[in-house]
Amino acid sequence: MNRDNDKGKVLIIRSLILGGVELFLLFLLVFRLYYLQVYQADKYATLADENRISTRLLVPPRGIIYDRHQQMLAGNRQNFQALMVAEQTTNVDDTLAAFQKIMPLSAEEEKRIRKDLKKNRSFVPVKIKDNLSWEEATQILLNAPDLPGIIIDEGLSRYYPYGDMFAHVVGYVSAVSEGDIRDDPLLEVPGFKIGKSGIEKLYDQDLRGKAGNQKLEVNAVGRIMKEIEREDGIAGKSVELSLDVRLQRKAYELLGNESGAIVLMNVKTGELLAFASAPAFDPNMFTNGLSSEEWNVLQNNEKNPLLNKAVSGLYSPGSTFKMVVALAALESGIIDRQSRSFCAGKMVLGNHTFHCWKDIGHGYLDVVQALQHSCDIFFYETAQKLGINRIAEMARRFGLGVRTNIGIENEKSGLIPNTEWKLKRFGEPWQQGESIISGIGQGYILVTPVQLATMTARIANGGYEVYPTFRKMTDGRALNLKSLNVSPQHVETVRQGMYDVVNASGGTAVMSGFSFKGQKMAGKTGTTQVRRISMKERQSGVLEQDELPWKYRNHAVFVGYAPYENPKYAVAVLVEHGGSGSSVAAPIGGKILKYALELDDTNQPVD
Amino acid sequence: MYKAYETGFRNQSLSFKEKFWGISFSYVLMIVILAAVGAVMLYSAANGNWEPWAIRQIIRFGLGLAVMSVLAFIDVRIFLRYAYLFYFGVLGLLILVEIGGHVGMGAQRWINLGFIKLQPSELMKIALILALARYFNSVSLQQIESVKGLIFPAMLVMLPVVLVLIQPDLGTALMLLFSAGAMFFAVGVQLWKFGVVLLGGVLSMPLAWHFLHNYQKNRVLTFLDPERDPLGAGYHIIQSKIALGSGGVFGKGFLNGTQSHLNFLPEKHTDFIFTMLSEEFGMIGAVFVILVNFLIIAYSFVFALRSASYFGKLVAIGLATNYFLYVMINISMVLGLLPVVGIPLPLISYGGTVIISVMAGFGIILAVNTNRNINIGKD
Secondary structure, eight states, rough: OHHHHHHHHHHHHHHHHHHHHHHHHHHHHHHHIIIIIIITTHHHHHHHHHHHHEEEEEEOOOOOEOOTSSOOEEEEEEEEEEEEEGGSSSSSSHHHHHHHHHHHHOOHHHHHHHHHHSSOOTTTTTEEEEEEEEHHHHHHHHHHGGHHHHHHHEEEEEEEEEEEGGGHOOOOOEEOOOOSOSSSSGGGSOEEEEEOHHHHHHHHHHHHHEEEEEEEEEEEOOOEEEEEEEEEOBBBOEEBSSSHHHHHHHHHHHHTTSSSEEEETTTTTBBEEEEEESOOOOTTHHHTOOHHHHHHHHHHHHHOTTTTHHHOOBBOGGGGGGHHHHHHHHHHHHHOOOEEEEEEEEETTTTTEEEOSTTTOOOOEEEEHHHHTTTHHHHHEEEEEEEEHHHHHHHHHTTTTTTTOOOOOOOOOOOOOHHHHHHHHHHSOOOOOHHHHHHHTTOOBBBBBBHHHHHHHHHHTTSSOOOOOBOOTTTTOOOOOOOOOOOOOHHHHHHHHHHHHHHSSSTTTTOOEETTTHHHHHHHHEEEEESSSOOOHHHHHHOOGGGGGGGGSOOEEEEEEEEEESSOOEEEEETTTTOOIIIIHHHHHHHHHHHHHHHHHHHHOOO | OOOOOHOOOEEEEEOOHHHHHSSSSHHHHHHHHHHHHHHHHHHHHHHHHHTTHHHHHHHHHHHHHHHHHHHHOOHHHHHHHHHHHHHHHHHHHHHHHHHHHHSSSOOOOOOOOOOSSSSSHHHHHHHHHHHHHHHHHHHHHHHHHHHHHHHHHHHHHHHHHHHTTTOOOHHHHHHHHHHHHHHHHTTTTHHHHHHHHHHHHHHHHHHHHSSSSSSHHHHHHHHOOOOGGTTTHHHHHHHHHHHHHTTTOOOOOTTTTHHTTTSSSTTTTTHHHHHHHHHHHHHHHHHHHHHHHHHHHHHHHHHHHHHHSSHHHHHHHHHHHHHHHHHHHHHHTTTTSSOOOOOOOOOTSHHHHHHHHHHHHHHHHHHHHTTTTTTOOOO
16 A cells, blocks of 8 residues: 555656656747747748749840941841640640641650650640741641640740851851850850850840849749749840941952952941951851751861951962052162162072062062052062061051951961061071062961951051941041051052052053042052962973962952042952952952942942 | 545546536647647648648548547546557557558558548557556556566567557657657656666667668658758758748748748648648747647646546556657657658648547546546556
C-alpha cells in the first residue's frame, strides 16, 4: 500500500515535469515564429517575390538606318513563327501530322521539336517553324481548326531591302556571341541580335534602344498567372547616313562582276556618298543564321566577298601616288612649276635599270605634263632627290598610311615607309632604289581605297584636312577645315596636272572625261603591278595582261574629282586585277562623278 | 482505510446523464475550433473551393466527433479490460499490412474499409498507450524500477516499432518510441536507464544509418543543410521558410498566400498546412493555433492529474503526449527545426486516419476525465 502510494506520487511528479516540458517546448515555437516572421520577414518577403515575380525584358524595335534621302537601308520586317503548346493539343502527333500537310518539316526539325516537347512542360510553347512569311502564317491560321495547340507568334527581324548593295557599309546583325561585351541586359535575351559589322556595329548602341520590362507572376513550374507590371522599352534611334542609294547602286553596278571598291566622298564635308566593295553578300542571310555551307562558299570565294575592300583592302597606289610626290617636291623647292626634266624611257642607278611605262620615253616634261602623261622617269628622279622621308611626310599629311577611323571594323592603316621604319622593320638601311620606286607608288607603299579618296578630296579642296564620315551633315553647316599647310599655288599646280590627265590630249584618262553643263572632271590613273616583271621577260616580250591568270593581272586604280572648278566630289576606284587604270578604273570614276553631278543638278531626292 | 464516499471515490458506473455532464465542453470547443481552422485552410489550399479537401475533411471530422463521443461515454475500466486484446488485434493488423504490402505494389500502410483508409500504425499509437498503461497499472514501483519489470513493456513497444519501421514509416516509429518513452518516464523509470538506451541508440546510429532508405538519409542530410540541394530535397524546407517569413506579423490575407497558391509550397494541404496558415494569417494566426494546442495539451494534463486512477492518469498522459508529439514535430518540421519526417498537423492537415485516431484519443481522455472519481484496481 505504501509502495502503491509512492507509485502514485512518482507518477504525479513525473507527469508534472513531463507536462511542463511539453508546454514549454510548445511555447518556444513562438520564438522561432518571431525569428522567421518578424526578424527575418523582410528577407523572406524578398525571396517570396523573387519566386513569384519573373521579370522579362521586352526587346524594343531596332532603329532604322536611312540614306541621306530617307531611303531605308536597314529596317525591321514582321516575322512569324509557329509554336505548339502541347497541353492545348488533343494529341501532339495528330497536330504535328496535320501541320506537316500544310508545311513539311525535315526529319531533323521534327526530331528537334520532339526533343523540345519532351524537355518542356506542356504549357510551354515549343517552336515548330520560324521565319514564316505572312502568307505562310495566314495559311496556318486558316487551318487553325485542324491544328489545335498551334499558335502563331509575331516578331520583328532585321531586313535589308537593298540586299548585298550595302552589305559592307550597313553591315548586318547576328546572334550575340561569346566575345561580345555584355554591357546591356538585352544581350541576355534569347534570340537577341546585335550589330556585327558596318554601321549596324558602329551605331549599335543607338540602334539597339532601351529594353522594356514586363513583370509577370509565375507559379512554381513557371506558368504565367498574370502580368503585374509592364514598362515598354524605348525604340532604337534611327540613323541617317551620308550615303545616297542612287550613287551606291551606280557604284555597285559599275563594279559589276569585278572585285574592287569605290569610295565617293564630298570634298568639303567628307560625307561618304557611295562606299562599295565588290563582290558582296546578302546581309539578310546573317539575320536568320548562316548555314556552314553558305559560310564556306563566302569564305572560299577568291574574290573575297566578306572583305570590305574599301577599308581593309591594301593596295599599292601606283601612279595615283604621284600627286603626293609632286607636292612634296614643290613644297621642298626641289622643283617648281617650270622645271623640266628629260625622259628617255629608262634610268640607270648602279647596275639597276628603271623603266618608264613608255619605252620610247616622253622627252622634256614639266611637273604638270609629267602628271598628265604619268611619266615614271620624272617621278623616279624627283623621288631620288627628295628622299623617302619627305615623300612619306607629305603622304601622311594627305591621309595615306593613316587610319581614317570612319568606324568600320577591320580598317587597315596601310603603310607609308620611311628610313626609320625600314631600319626598325628589317634592320637594314633604306636604299636609294627604294625611294625611286616609291616615286611611282610602288615598293612598300600600301594604302586603302578610302585613304585614296581622302587624299583626292584634300587635293581637290585646295589642301584642307577633310575626313571621311558616314554621318550626314546638316545642310548649310560651315565646316571649319584646317589647312594642311601646303601652298595653295602648289596644290593648284597638281590640280592642273590632274585636269590635264582627263582633259588634255595625251592625258591617260582622256577617254573617260566628260563635260556636264560645263563641269569637268580631274583625276589620275594608276596601274599597279601585282607581280614583278623579270629582266628575261622584258627581253622576250612582256606578257599581255589577258594572257595572265586573273590573280596575276594588274590592279586598276583611279582617283578623281569633279567639278574641276569648285570641286564637290572626290572618288577613288580600285579594280583588283582589272587591267590598266586608264581603261578600266578611269571610266568607272568618270561615270560615277558625272552621275553625282547629274543628281545634284536635278536636285530631286528620290521619292 | 479510506471510505470511498468520503473521498468521492466510487466503483459503480456513472449514469448516462452523469457521463454527459461530465464531458468538458470547453475542451471539445477547442477541438472544434482547430477543426474549423483546418477546414478554412483546406478551402484556401484548393484556391477557394470546398472541393476536394475541405468538404471531405469536415465529413471525417464529423465521423471523428462521433468516435470521440462514443469513447467518451465508455467506462474507463472497459479500456483497461480490453487493452491487451486491442493491442494484439492491432498488432495483427500491422502484420497483415506488412504481408499485404509486400504482396501488393510497394509499401502499403493501410487497410481499405471503403469509406476510409485505415492505417493500423495510427491505431497502434492508441493501442500501445492503453497496453502500457494497463501493464504499469498492474505492477509495483519496485518492478518498474527493476530491469526485469521493463522487459515486457519494452517488448510491447519494440514489436510495433519494428513493424512500422520496415513499412517504412520512420515518423510513426519515432512517435511510438517517444510516447512510450514519455510513459516510461512518467511511471518512474530511472533516468540512467534512459541514458543507457540513449547511449545505445547513439552508438548504433551508424548501423541504423545503414538501414535507412536513401530518401530518409536525404531528409536527415537536408535538414542539417537545406541549401545542400535547393531544388531537390531542400526545396520543401526552404520554400516553407520563405512562405512563413514572408507572411510577417499579419499575413498576406486569406486566399492570398503567394507561396501556397503559386505552388511553391509543397504539400500545402497536408504536412505544410501550418506554413500556409502562417503565410496567410501571419504570426497572429500561427500563435493562435499554437495557443489552442497549448490549451488542449494543458487541459489533458489537468484531466490526467485529476483522475483518481493510476490507469486513467497514465492513459491521459500517454494520449496527451502523443498529441503533443504530432503538433510539436509537425510545427518544428515546417519551421525548419526538425527534418521533414511526414507528420501531419492533426485536425488541420488533410488526412483521414489521423483525424480519427486523434479524435479517438480525445474521446478516451474525456472518458478518463468523466470517470475521474472511479477507482481502479491493479487488474
